[in-house]
Amino acid sequence: xxxxxxxxxxxxxxxxxxxxxxPRRIGAITAITFTGLIRQKAxxxxxxxxxxxxxxxxFMARLSFQREFQMLKDISLGAISIFxxxxxxxxxxxxxxxxxxxxxxxxxxxxxxxxxxxxxxKLAGVLLxxxxxxxxxxxxxxxxxxxxxxxxxxxxxxxxxxxxxxQIAEISRTLRxxxxxxxxxxxxxxxxxxxxxxxxxxxxxxxxxxxxLFTIVVMTFVYFIGHLQATAREYWLQTSSGGWxxxxxxxxxxxxxxxxxxFNLVDDIVVGTAIPLALFNKTVLLGGSYTAIYLLLACAVxxxxxx
Amino acid sequence: xxxxxxxxxxxxxxxxVPFRRERIVAVRDLNLTVEAGQVYGLLGPNGSGKxxxxxxxxxxxxxxxxxxxxxxxxxxxxxxxxAVGFLPENPYFxxxxxxxxxxxxxxxxCGLGGMRLKTGVGELLxxxxxxxxxxxxLAGYSKGMLQRIGLAQALVQDPKLLVLDEPTAGVDPAxxxxxxxxxxxxxxxxxxxxxxxxxxxxxxxVCDRVGILARxxxxxxxxxxxxxxxxxxxELVLENAPDALMERIATLVRDSGARIVERRMPQTTLEKLxxxxxxxxxxx
Numbered sequence: 001x002x003x004x005x006x007x008x009x010x011x012x013x014x015x016x017x018x019x020x021x022x023p024r025r026i027g028a029i030t031a032i033t034f035t036g037l038i039r040q041k042a043x044x045x046x047x048x049x050x051x052x053x054x055x056x057x058x059f060m061a062r063l064s065f066q067r068e069f070q071m072l073k074d075i076s077l078g079a080i081s082i083f084x085x086x087x088x089x090x091x092x093x094x095x096x097x098x099x100x101x102x103x104x105x106x107x108x109x110x111x112x113x114x115x116x117x118x119x120x121x122k123l124a125g126v127l128l129x130x131x132x133x134x135x136x137x138x139x140x141x142x143x144x145x146x147x148x149x150x151x152x153x154x155x156x157x158x159x160x161x162x163x164x165x166x167q168i169a170e171i172s173r174t175l176r177x178x179x180x181x182x183x184x185x186x187x188x189x190x191x192x193x194x195x196x197x198x199x200x201x202x203x204x205x206x207x208x209x210x211x212x213l214f215t216i217v218v219m220t221f222v223y224f225i226g227h228l229q230a231t232a233r234e235y236w237l238q239t240s241s242g243g244w245x246x247x248x249x250x251x252x253x254x255x256x257x258x259x260x261x262x263f264n265l266v267d268d269i270v271v272g273t274a275i276p277l278a279l280f281n282k283t284v285l286l287g288g289s290y291t292a293i294y295l296l297l298a299c300a301v302x303x304x305x306x307x
Numbered sequence: 308x309x310x311x312x313x314x315x316x317x318x319x320x321x322x323x324v325p326f327r328r329e330r331i332v333a334v335r336d337l338n339l340t341v342e343a344g345q346v347y348g349l350l351g352p353n354g355s356g357k358x359x360x361x362x363x364x365x366x367x368x369x370x371x372x373x374x375x376x377x378x379x380x381x382x383x384x385x386x387x388x389x390a391v392g393f394l395p396e397n398p399y400f401x402x403x404x405x406x407x408x409x410x411x412x413x414x415x416x417c418g419l420g421g422m423r424l425k426t427g428v429g430e431l432l433x434x435x436x437x438x439x440x441x442x443x444x445l446a447g448y449s450k451g452m453l454q455r456i457g458l459a460q461a462l463v464q465d466p467k468l469l470v471l472d473e474p475t476a477g478v479d480p481a482x483x484x485x486x487x488x489x490x491x492x493x494x495x496x497x498x499x500x501x502x503x504x505x506x507x508x509x510x511x512x513v514c515d516r517v518g519i520l521a522r523x524x525x526x527x528x529x530x531x532x533x534x535x536x537x538x539x540x541x542e543l544v545l546e547n548a549p550d551a552l553m554e555r556i557a558t559l560v561r562d563s564g565a566r567i568v569e570r571r572m573p574q575t576t577l578e579k580l581x582x583x584x585x586x587x588x589x590x591x
Contacts, residue, residue: 028415102399110393111416307367
């Protein structure tokens with residue numbers, strides 16, 4: 001690899017080094033993107049805000065333990081959802097434009113790196129950052145939940161000091177059931193999936209955007225329309241005849257403005273409704289498909305981009 | 308017969324200005340060949356199409372018409388870049404990486420790994436004189452150091468061709484001299500170099516062949532000595548020549564029908580003067 005004395009390497013040797021697809025190259029770009037993002041102050045600001053919000057939910061008004069756990073979950077999962085979405089958009093919006101502005105992209109794409117590997121590596125770096133943030137926020141949320149559960153359990157046990165053992169056991173079981181249930185993990189997984197989808201869509205927008213600001217503005221609209229479009233669609237279908245033109249238009253809107261309400265399972269988790277496995281699988285498939293399609297679209301646009 | 312490193316045939320590049328009907332012709336019907344082992348200088352004022360030409364050769368921009376090849380492979384094939392190292396004008400690398408991490412990153416992009424990458428990074432840092440700064444973040448590098456680490460990343464996969472866009476832009480004379488010495492070193496090792504530059508004196512020192520672009524058109528092209536030579540004149544530099552000898556030479560010239568065009572004391576270059584002065588200052 002060092003500059004050889006003859007300065008020449010046989011074509012056979014060169015050709016043997018190059019592979020049309022290389023996980024190593026993608027891994028190198030992923031690692032560098034993740035390192036760059038993790039060293040940005042904005043990441044810590046967003047994370048600290050989220051942690052403060054989640055942590056603060058421990059000081060909420062004392063209500064019945066069911067209601068208190070519901071509020072704690074509502075606030076914490078809502079915070080995780082909003083902050084991962086925000087991070088997905090803000091972190092991804094500047095990835096391409098920054099590399100183009102700094103001309104770093106020239107040095108990378110002048111190496112034997114296909115453009116789709118570059119974009120895949122960049123997106124994977126953001127997804128890794130989102131996974132880390134989701135983990136940190138979830139850990140904080142679960143710690144707060146556990147702390148409240150233990151405090152309430154102790155208080156309840158003290159209040160019921162003279163009560164029969166079966167009654168205490170029943171109350172303890174109900175309290176524990178209100179705090180932790182099996183829906184929490186799939187619920188958090190779906191929040192992460194929504195952030196992945198938003199990151200992929202932001203990457204796609206940034207391939208033809210003229211600036212970071214444009215990407216962020218477009219994605220803000222997409223975020224709000226995505227959360228409102230289900231209501232609008234229902235209204236539209238109720239008031240119009242539902243011909244092929246309507247369906248085509250709705251499909252178009254659904255493609256570019258994904259129905260983000262489908263990824264909102266927080267309400268189910270808060271009230272303790274079990275998330276059916278079929279619904280979870282369907283949501284994961286939908287989120288994964290949207291993410292993959294947006295990445296492919298980003299690659300298609302980026303392939304013809306003049307740098 | 309020597310191998311062709313870069314072949315540009317009938318290249319035209321037109322940029323469409325968005326939201327306007329305007330079209331900018333950056334390069335017009337350019338034909339260019341760089342043979343293996345040559346150092347080729349692409350000269351021209353700002354906006355003459357030098358950088359666009361280099362980008363098309365590297366496959367970063369597509370040609371509107373014509374074709375470009377690197378060692379027989381079309382530029383739009385990603386595999387063609389296996390044989391090329393590129394240093395863009397005023398590059399900014401990832402500032403949060405150290406010099407060694409930067410080279411490891413670019414090495415991995417070229418499919419390198421393990422001991423080969425580790426030892427190679429050390430050798431390259433030594434080659435560009437950055438061994439002592441290997442573990443320092445690029446945010447703390449000077450402009451000259453950034454250019455040298457840029458040169459090192461361009462060399463990371465031992466390329467047969469080096470493409471450099473204004474390699475000494477913004478670098479002080481000492482740093483500029485170091486880069487020029489590096490290029491001469493690489494030239495001695497047989498690496499083909501294609502560079503664009505504004506600094507004509509430097510191009511003259513390292514290039515075998517030059518092409519001059521103006522408004523996207525190649526207006527002059529050929530071996531450097533042939534392009535710069537004044538064919539009906541000869542330069543003679545004498546040392547310790549007495550006045551009597553000078554008189555005799557002048558008489559001989561006059562008698563032969565020739566003409567002394569200019570008589571002057573050779574002067575050092577401003578660059579040499581600067582380097583000597585700053586070296587003395589450093590030694591003091």
